Amino acid sequence: MQQQLKPKSSTRRLATVSLIFMAVGFIASLPFKENNWVFWLQSGFEAGLVGGIADWFAITALFRHPLGLKIPHTNLLPKNRERVIESIVQMLEKDLLNKESIVEKLRHMTLADRFIKLLRSIVLLPAFRSTVTELLTGILHKLPKEAILKVVDDRISDTVKAYPSKRLAERLMGLNEERRLDELAIDQLLGYGQRLLEDPVIRDQIGRLAYHAMIDQEKNTFLRVTAKTVQKVYSEERLSLVIQSVLLSVIEDMKQVHHPNRLAILDHVRRNLAQLTQDEERLAKIDQWKAAEVDRFDMQPVLNRAYTAGIEELKTYLASDSFWENRALPLMNQALNEWDQHPTFKQESDRWMKDQLVRFVDQNHQKIGGLVRENLNRFDTETLIHMIEDKVGNDLQWIRVNGAICGFFIGLILGGIKLFIG
Structure with a gap:
């Protein structure tokens, strides 16, 4: 945080120094105004001082009353807080994140190709393997053991009874x-x-x-x-x-x-x-x-022992390299290849994904503005001012510096004109 504030503090200091420099130059040149060269420099210092003060006033008036004086048309951001927030929301909804432009952009994208490419990279990640293994192991633990054993017992009994001795x-x-x-x-x-x-x-x-x-x-x-x-x-x-x-x-x-x-x-x-x-x-x-x-x-005892042993063996197999290298990854790659090489299915899946995204955008587009409005309203006025100054304060201070420098040179030009005409 301190590293981020240093350049902004130095810029603010530079803007203040430039204003003081113009003021000192103007005051120091007053006793010698009869001298043409001093008069010419005095014109530059005077214009630079006016430009610096004017820019300081304009920038300060955006966020607060200059010198605490409640001058009309100052303290603009706090006074127009709701209007500013609403303008930001409208700009996001209608200009930056226009619903029609988003939908049009989606329709020109080939989502299936991008999704297949994304899946090919995901299945190779160790995190994906560990997550899937954990998921499959969790499913095994949550299987209804008693119900499964009863179904198997009943099926074996019914099969043996129904099988004709002949x-x-x-x-x-x-x-x-x-x-x-x-x-x-x-x-x-x-x-x-x-x-x-x-x-x-x-x-x-x-x-x-x-x-x-x-x-x-x-x-x-x-x-x-x-x-x-x-x-x-x-x-x-x-x-x-x-x-x-x-x-x-x-x-x-x-x-x-x-x-x-x-x-x-x-x-x-x-x-x-x-x-x-x-x-x-x-x-x-x-x-x-x-x-x-x-x-x-x-x-039941036989099936229970067989079930427990089978679950343990299956858990070990699911976590083994043999399962992933010989079964899981080849099966996933085969499925992705078939998807990629099946034009009809690929086209239909691409259309379905676009329809889902378009529907999502259509249903939630207005929520974007509401979310921005809600987040902005969470901050008080002082916090908002601090955030804006933190992001653009550097540039604003450079406006003051530029105003003083430009005013100085313009003053020199105007002073030269006065001397030439006079």
């Missing part, structure tokens, strides 16, 4: 033909059985069960002799090893792709699966079982 069986049969699911299932079961039999604990348990089963069969007359014979030959431990060896041998045989037992089992599975697609009674029972199980199963 179509499910047909789909299963088709997948089985494409991917050999039955063979994969048999191999998995055989592998699992082999691992169980190779476990010493399971092996001993099987032998123990078989040994006690033979003891129980002694009550059966037909098996009594066989059971006693086996008990004499095999101990419980040895019987376990024999049974293990036999079962492992059977499993190894079943692993062979062309083994008859394996082919028989696969054929049985496939025929039953094909028959299932035509057995309406069994399909109806499957539908009933499916509906009952769906109603019995509580999916």
Whole structure:
């Protein structure tokens, strides 16, 4: 503030010094007015003094009474405050910000091109990325979780219930033909059985069960002799090893792709699966079982965990460089390119933006003057005077300086004329 006031104070000082200089020169030349050269200079000082005083009076009269004297037609700005404000408002509304000129200017502008260019620069700003990320994250937090989970739960239940078991069986049969699911299932079961039999604990348990089963069969007359014979030959431990060896041998045989037992089992599975697609009674029972199980199963805990994990993963993804570089920015640029290269849409959007701006100007043009009037009326007269002097006071003081200097030279000219004629 002090730096701004220094040149204005120096200009005011210069104007005062110029006036004092003219006054001193005029007074000092009075005793020597008989001398032609002094008389000639006195004329310049006199005219400069008059010009300086006249300009000081005129400038001062704009803002206040000169020397506090209530001379008519002085203190012009305070007296005509309302008229001045209204003149400023009228000048803005009718001349500087004329509604028709604004509308005409808008109609000759290509707003769509400028808007597309602006958007291309905005999407690259880090602030835009952080703002959009924060906005998307906020939307995720405000999603109605309970309502979403209920809708998903209901949709899953309805979908499972409505899906026909016949179509499910047909789909299963088709997948089985494409991917050999039955063979994969048999191999998995055989592998699992082999691992169980190779476990010493399971092996001993099987032998123990078989040994006690033979003891129980002694009550059966037909098996009594066989059971006693086996008990004499095999101990419980040895019987376990024999049974293990036999079962492992059977499993190894079943692993062979062309083994008859394996082919028989696969054929049985496939025929039953094909028959299932035509057995309406069994399909109806499957539908009933499916509906009952769906109603019995509580999916809320599963869906709740999946929802929470999904939201966290989505938040991380939205803030990642991968999302912005591979998804968001390419998608935005593609949309802007399509807008820019689509002549019809571009023309229509340009027309729409112009119509909106024209409508806005039409609806709010009068508010510009009202806003200016309201802001000016907020200041008291002294503040307005200070603001004007702060902005144009420099130039006004130079008027005083110029008035004194011009008056001085004009006085010299007039004095020379008097001497020449006299």
